[in-house]
Amino acid sequence: MHFVKAKAILSSRNGMNLYRGCTHGCIYCDSRSKCYQMDHEFTDICVKENAISLLEEALKKKRRKCMIATGSMSDPYMSLEKELEYTRKALMVIEKYGFGVTLITKSNLVLRDIDILKRINSKAKAVVQMTLTTADDNLCKIIEPNVCPTSLRVEALKKLNLEGISTVVWLSPILPFINDTKSNILRVIEMCHEANVKGIICFGMGLTLREGNREYYYKKLDKHFPALKEQYIKRYKDSYNVPSPNEKALLELFHERCDAYGMMHNNDDIFKYLEEYEEKESQLTLF
Secondary structure (H helix, E strand, O other), rough: OOEEEEOOOOOOOOOEEEEEEEOOOOOOHHHHHHHOOOOOOOOEEOOOOOOOOHHHHHHHHOOOOOOEEOOOOOOOOOOOHHHHOOHHHHHHHHHHHOOOOOOOOHHHHHHHHHHHHHHHHHHHHHHHEEEEEOOHHHHHHOOOOOOOOHHHHHHHHHHHOOOOEEEEEOOOOOOOOOOOOOHHHHHHHHHHHHHHOOOOEOOOOOEEEOOOHHHHHHHHHHHHHHOOHHHHHHHHHHOOOEOOOHHHHHHHHHHHHHHOOOOEHHHHHHHHHHHHHOOOHHHHHHO
């Protein structure tokens, strides 16, 4: 890893990334794409050393409370977070100024910070978003090798729910000829139901490939799924969107099953929920 001084930390939509790059090693990661113009090796994590002070200054200046989001490009709970604790420090700043938070991760390390998340949630709103791709831990270790398997993520979702923290799952990506099966989709949705997940975000049954992440993905296909790369090239050529041949049936199954379990599955509704700041009555009584 290496350290840089950032000029700003919050985007116009109140999103932030404390780190740049990732060590999870997911074979499909879009953040590897050249369009993001990363000027260092993807696994040589760029740490924004002044991120916490920048965040504090930004929140001090805000006239209205809102949700602060993190994890869109780099997982806030990579292994180096155990040592650096930038995410924990950022959560403490968010709590200090009474903002809400939502974060996206694949790691059960989020449970380390459940104390702060609960305090944020008592005043505003804290939502943890967890990515799930496969119900099979063995397959998970192949396609997402350096992060905890699905079973541990689901256990984390259950523990968060028990502490009153809402959760949302990203069912993404679904890799053609790998995890695009009816049994996998059904089991992942069942796991979400068992964990009392509020909603599941799904943009389709497939993945996206572009320069940078396509080459890395194909290299991993050659290693773990021999001959599958040729099938991809023949079917998809250089397409950005790479849908499963079973997409229509799987999407119908997805929406049907989510309805049956009473889970949100309209992306617009879920994003609206994630963006809505909620000030709890217990905080209002302080003033």
